[in-house]
Amino acid sequence: MRRFELLLAGLLLLPSLTVSAPMVQVVGLFPGAAVLNVDGQRKLVRVGQTGPGGVEVVSADSRGAVLRVGGVERSYGLSREYSGAGYAAPEKTQLSVAKGVGGHYWIAGSINSQPVQFLVDTGATSVAINENQARRLGIDYRAAGQPLLVNTASGTAKAWRVRLNSVKVGAIDVLGVEAVVLEGESPSEALLGMSFLGRVSWREDQGVLRLESKI
Template identity: 70%
Template sequence: MRRLICGMAGLLAAQLALAAPQVQVVGLFPGAAVISVDGQRKLVRVGQAGPGGVQVVSADSRSAVLRVDGVERSYSLSREYNASGFAEPQKQTLSIARSNGGHYWAEGAINGRSQQFLIDTGATSVALNENQARRLGIDYRTRGQPIQVSTASGTARGWRITLDKVSVGALQVLGVEAVVLEGASPTEALLGMSFLNRVGWKVEHNLLVLESRL
């Protein structure tokens, strides 16, 4: 009888484990988290509920506290594991929430120096103005190829260069084509398709998802 009870208890525990939702945090922001519940991904802000009724209690850039079935627990960015308990090779993924102005902003670096980017899928390459290039230590006049660039304001003088390294979060691309424009335009450093096409990107649920290629 004791063995029967123990066996039934073990079976019940296994059934409960199978029934429990698979919850992961795959993106973190101040006041919001991208959560995945049984494969369904959504950006959820603090105080709101996401897939499966999972609530975000608090969130910052390091971790999030989620309430799952009435139980609160702290979650860091998740890694997925296979059935044998070994880590699967994972693509590096970065989820970026759209700002109130409708744009996507990302903190990154050019040649190891920090730079904030405005992500622009309409730009063919990374684009900088000459002041930004100087701050980053880019010798565009010597290393670059002089070109004429068509802009909304007309034609501008520029230089086509190749950046040694461009990174956003954990995503890093070597040898990225860029353009440095004379003057103060563009006012923001643009992260264009010369980077985005090298990593892969998509928009889902108001999130811009960047993903490395294995």
């Protein structure tokens, strides 16, 4: 009897264990997919799939997403972060780039975690790379891309529209970015076009390009 009482007392002295709710943020919305940030881990997750922390995307469109978190379904708008304490505004990330050679803005960044040197081109509708760059980055543009014709300074060129998992400059990381892969060797440098720039805040100030994340 004495041994049982000691074991019971020991159990009563154990600290109570609590499981905190994950920090869940929707940082991008697409038809049938959402970009999730769960406890700092970001991933593009399609409807019916499970992302970081076991968070499942139930439905998603350009207006919002329904996520299943810990077995409970909740509706999320863009750039809202939920924790056990409620909703909180995420921090924004900034980057300043001085004008470089030829009066252009050059930024070292990455595509799908592979290093890329970008030339900022606000006149380009999308991020653009040539087919040699796409092969180096492991992008299977012919199989996964949508063929199209694009107008360039040299005329009409054959291209493929693709969706990049990630485009990052500095600490600004944007997921699910539309891009085009052009046949041939042009453009010689990867163009950072409006499919990326349109999803961040940017302005030019006396020869300095200032970028800021929208989340």
